[in-house]
Structure formats: C-alpha cells, structure tokens
Amino acid sequence: MAIGAIPLTAAVAAADTLSPLPGQQWLRGFLNVRAFGATGDGKTIATPAINRAIAAAASSGGGTVVVPAGVYACYSIHLKSNVCLYLDQGAVILAASTPLDATTAGDYDPAEPQGPWKRYQDYGHNHWHNSLIWGEGLVNISICGPGLIHGKGLSGLGPHEDLPGEVLGLLEKGERYILGARAPGVGNKSIALKHCTNVLLRDISILQGGWFGILGTGVDNLTIDNLKIDTDRDGMDIDCCRNVRITNCTVNSYDDGICLKSSYALGYARTTENLTIANCFLTGAYQVGTVLDGTWKLRSEQVGLGRIKCGTESIGGFKNITVTNCVFDRCWGIALESVDGAICEDITYSNIAMRNLNGAPFFLRLGARLRGPSGTEPGRLRRVLFSNITSSAAGQLPAIVAGIPNHPVEDIKISDLYLEQTGGAASAMAAINPPEKESAYPESDMFGALPATGVFLRHARNVEMSNIEIVTQSPDARPAFWLEDIDGADFFRLRIPKNAPAFDLRSVNNFRTFGSQFLKDVTLDTANKRII
Numbered sequence: 001m002a003i004g005a006i007p008l009t010a011a012v013a014a015a016d017t018l019s020p021l022p023g024q025q026w027l028r029g030f031l032n033v034r035a036f037g038a039t040g041d042g043k044t045i046a047t048p049a050i051n052r053a054i055a056a057a058a059s060s061g062g063g064t065v066v067v068p069a070g071v072y073a074c075y076s077i078h079l080k081s082n083v084c085l086y087l088d089q090g091a092v093i094l095a096a097s098t099p100l101d102a103t104t105a106g107d108y109d110p111a112e113p114q115g116p117w118k119r120y121q122d123y124g125h126n127h128w129h130n131s132l133i134w135g136e137g138l139v140n141i142s143i144c145g146p147g148l149i150h151g152k153g154l155s156g157l158g159p160h161e162d163l164p165g166e167v168l169g170l171l172e173k174g175e176r177y178i179l180g181a182r183a184p185g186v187g188n189k190s191i192a193l194k195h196c197t198n199v200l201l202r203d204i205s206i207l208q209g210g211w212f213g214i215l216g217t218g219v220d221n222l223t224i225d226n227l228k229i230d231t232d233r234d235g236m237d238i239d240c241c242r243n244v245r246i247t248n249c250t251v252n253s254y255d256d257g258i259c260l261k262s263s264y265a266l267g268y269a270r271t272t273e274n275l276t277i278a279n280c281f282l283t284g285a286y287q288v289g290t291v292l293d294g295t296w297k298l299r300s301e302q303v304g305l306g307r308i309k310c311g312t313e314s315i316g317g318f319k320n321i322t323v324t325n326c327v328f329d330r331c332w333g334i335a336l337e338s339v340d341g342a343i344c345e346d347i348t349y350s351n352i353a354m355r356n357l358n359g360a361p362f363f364l365r366l367g368a369r370l371r372g373p374s375g376t377e378p379g380r381l382r383r384v385l386f387s388n389i390t391s392s393a394a395g396q397l398p399a400i401v402a403g404i405p406n407h408p409v410e411d412i413k414i415s416d417l418y419l420e421q422t423g424g425a426a427s428a429m430a431a432i433n434p435p436e437k438e439s440a441y442p443e444s445d446m447f448g449a450l451p452a453t454g455v456f457l458r459h460a461r462n463v464e465m466s467n468i469e470i471v472t473q474s475p476d477a478r479p480a481f482w483l484e485d486i487d488g489a490d491f492f493r494l495r496i497p498k499n500a501p502a503f504d505l506r507s508v509n510n511f512r513t514f515g516s517q518f519l520k521d522v523t524l525d526t527a528n529k530r531i532i
Contacts, residue, residue, distance in 0.1 A: 040070020087147025106185030154210030311337025423472025
C-alpha cells in the first residue's frame with residue numbers, strides 16, 4: 001500500500017521521528033501513535049497516546065494520525081478538525097471492556113446531558129460522547145485504512161464475556177439495552193458524530209459495533225465507502241444528515257443494516273436529504289464475525305433484520321433519496337416509514353436483488369405514532385418509485401403500501417417487479433381484514449397475516465404498477481393484489497398465479513388493469529367488495 005509514490009511503512013518510519021523523509025516535505029503531516037506512547041500490545045490502554053497524537057496534528061493545522069499494525073485497547077478517542085485517523089493493515093482499535101452492572105463506573109466518556117426532547121427517540125440516539133470514537137462540531141475529518149475497529153467492550157445486543165452472573169440473569173429477561181447502554185462510563189457506539197461537516201469514512205471494518213457501528217447526527221457532506229460491518233445490532237444510523245453517499249459497503253447485522261432516520265435528537269426537526277446508497281450488500285443471516293473472516297456461518301436462530309430502512313424516528317422527514325444496485329440476502333426487505341409527522345418525498349429504489357427474505361419485500365408506511373412535541377400531526381409519504389426489483393424465496397408477507405384513514409400514501413410508481421413468495425395460504429387468509437394500528441410501531445409484520453400474495457395496498461392515491469410478475473412456490477388462495485380505500489390505481493402487463501383471483505377491490509375509485517396476457521382489461525369508476 002502506498003500514499004503517492006512512498007510506501008506507507010516508509011511514511012510511518014518517518015513519522016516515528018516526527019520529521020519528513022529527505023525531499024518529501026508532505027510527510028511532516030503523518031504522526032505515528034507509537035511515537036506518542038501507544039504500544040499496540042492489546043492490553044495497555046492506548047487512548048491517551050492516540051488522543052495526544054490527534055491533538056498534535058490538529059494543533060499544527062491538521063494531518064494524518066497513523067495507527068500501525070497492532071492491537072490498541074482504547075476507551076473514548078476524541079476526533080478533531082482537519083485530522084485523518086488512518087488504520088493500517090493489521091491495526092485493530094479494540095474497545096476496552098468495562099463493568100456493565102449499572103453501578104460501577106467505566107472509563108468511556110460519560111453520556112452528555114440531553115434536553116426534554118430525549119423522550120422522542122431511543123437512548124442511543126441522544127448521546128454521542130459515550131462512544132469508542134466520537135466527534136462533535138468538527139470539519140474535515142476522516143477515518144480511513146484497511147484496519148479494524150473491534151467494539152468488543154461496547155454495550156449492544158450480543159453477549160459480553162465479562163458480565164457477572166446476576167447481570168446475565170437480568171439480561172435474559174430482556175433488559176440488556178437499558179442496563180448495558182446506560183451504565184456510567186460504558187461505551188455505546190463504535191463511531192459517533194454530531195454536527196460535523198466534510199466527513200470521510202473509507203475502507204475500515206467494524207466488528208461488534210455496539211449499539212450502532214456508526215451514528216451520524218446532523219452530519220453534512222458525509223461519504224461512507226467500502227466499509228465492512230459485522231455486528232450484533234445496527235450497522236449504521238444516518239440521522240438528520242444531508243449530502244450523504246454510502247457506497248460499496250457490506251453489512252451483516254442482527255438489527256438494521258443501513259438505517260436512515262430523522263429524529264428530534266438535535267432538539268429540533270431536521271430533514272435527512274440528498275442521499276444516495278449504492279452498490280451495497282445487506283444481510284442479517286450470519287454469525288457475527290464470520291463475514292469478516294470469510295467463513296459465512298449462518299445463525300442458528302431466526303434471521304436478523306439486516307435491511308435498508310428509512311425510519312422509525314421520522315419527525316424531520318426524508319427527501320431526495322436514491323437506493324440503487326444493492327443486494328439483500330436472508331434479511332428483511334426495504335422499509336420506508338413516516339410515523340412521527342415526517343414529509344417523505346422524491347425517493348427512488350432501483351436495481352435491487354433480494355432473496356430469502358424474512359419480511360415483506362418492501363414496506364411503505366404512513367402512520368400516526370407521533371412521537372414528538374405537542375401538536376405533531378401525521379406527515380405525508382409521496383412520490384416514491386420502485387423499478388427493476390427482484391425478490392425470490394420470500395415468506396408469505398406481500399409487499400405493503402399502507403397509509404391510514406384520511407392520510408393516504410400518494411404517487412407510488414412500481415415497475416419491472418418480480419416477486420416470488422412461498423405461498424401456501426388457505427382461503428381463510430384471503431378473507432382477513434387486517435387491523436389499522438394507526439399509532440403502532442411500524443414493522444412489516446405489524447398487521448399479522450395479510451390477504452394478498454403479491455401487494456397489499458390500503459389508503460393510497462395515484463398508484464401505478466407495470467410489468468409485474470408474482471409467483472408462489474405453493475398454491476395460494478389469496479388474490480395477487482388487495483386494495484382498500486384507493487383512488488387512482490393503474491395496472492399494466494401483469495403475470496400472476498392462475499389458481500387465485502387477481503384483485504380484491506374494496507372502496508376503490510378510478511381503477512384500471514390492461515395489457516396483461518392472461519387477464520382481461522377492466523376499467524372501473526368505483527368498486528367495492530369486488531373480486532377480479
């Protein structure tokens with residue numbers, strides 16, 4: 001590996017003496033953490049040395065802090081403006097362990113105080129300083145290189161080797177999140193950034209990332225490229241951020257893989273917008289660590305979520321977002337949710353390949369949870385396009401587009417979609433009228449079993465679908481499409497199972513289906529309880 005024409009090892013050697021190589025004045029900006037006292041033996045706490053190196057680089061106007069091969073046990077590392085933290089091949093920043101008994105203080109920076117708005121989102125979204133690596137109010141920062149961040153000592157979903165027996169007993173009762181995350185001095189996230197601008201995260205790997213592998217809140221001009229994240233909770237949460245590019249990443253996560261949010265954690269609503277996700281692989285199927293070591297061992301328990309999601313925190317909204325050229329395997333499908341008053345608009349999904357899904361292929365939900373300040377009202381979900389999407393070996397849940405009464409999802413265009421579902425549902429399932437659950441937490445299984453094999457649509461306006469094929473592995477008595485309270489539904493060139501109805505229409509206006517090889521053209525001004 002080289003920087004310019006000079007091997008990185010030569011740059012590090014020069015940085016050891018804090019002087020440049022002859023004729024290479026640009027190397028003055030490279031600072032080796034070993035020159036500041038870090039040993040890399042995996043036991044000695046390296047945090048003071050790394051923080052001194054970062055401070056030295058910042059005080060001279062900026063530079064690159066190099067972490068050479070070795071294992072560096074750390075607590076909270078403080079990023080600074082105009083500094084790159086570079087992890088060389090073989091370098092590991094290891095999150096040091098701390099007690100998780102909620103009474104014994106650990107050594108990570110304390111969670112900073114939060115205002116009254118903290119109740120509008122989960123604990124993890126409200127704090128940044130209680131992390132392995134964090135920065136706030138910074139400009140021009142980066143974490144790069146082929147090295148590893150191992151969050152072994154952070155709190156999260158998975159088991160921790162150092163937990164005392166009485167704590168393990170509590171965690172078995174489902175108290176892991178609160179106990180682990182809120183204990184004083186316990187690290188919560190691998191990388192946490194707040195109110196930063198011009199941020200680059202490239203080439204690093206994250207193992208066991210804690211509550212979140214990456215949490216970015218109010219970060220603008222953020223580039224995340226070629227990361228591998230293998231973790232037991234969220235891979236990355238991008239909250240209230242603008243001008244973001246997430247590309248070429250692999251994420252194996254028990255919870256959400258790439259999760260876009262627009263919470264109230266900054267004390268005000270801020271839109272997540274101008275964002276692209278491209279060329280990423282998402283899964284929730286594999287044992288933590290086996291994606292990074294290349295063994296790809298499947299979990300024995302239920303498949304994790306591992307998906308791309310917008311929501312659940314959604315008070316600020318999502319605008320101008322593209323997700324393209326991504327692969328989902330053994331996880332849940334796409335989720336786009338506005339339940340806290342958000343306006344979600346101008347969102348495109350294209351060229352998505354999914355297989356072995358454990359949830360709906362896609363889930364669009366406009367709801368009324370309304371977790372926000374007094375007076376928060378339902379938002380809008382509109383102008384969403386899906387194209388060139390394939391899903392194979394999915395379960396019985398169909399794709400879902402669901403608003404609530406008087407608050408429809410609007411302007412949905414779906415084209416070139418192939419859905420292969422397991423099927424096998426009896427006729428009783430076709431008669432189900434699912435509950436509304438207007439204020440419930442949004443998840444694709446929130447309604448229970450659904451009366452459609454392909455697409456379930458309720459409370460929507462101006463829906464167009466073209467070049468759609470729905471296949472079931474086993475005969476299924478449910479209709480391919482179930483529609484209720486829809487105004488404007490246009491279907492063109494459909495291929496659907498022949499052993500069941502095509503449509504169940506309930507309170508549907510301005511309906512048309514045409515151009516299908518095995519289905520008659522039908523145009524209806526209004527339809528209620530009509531089977532086609």
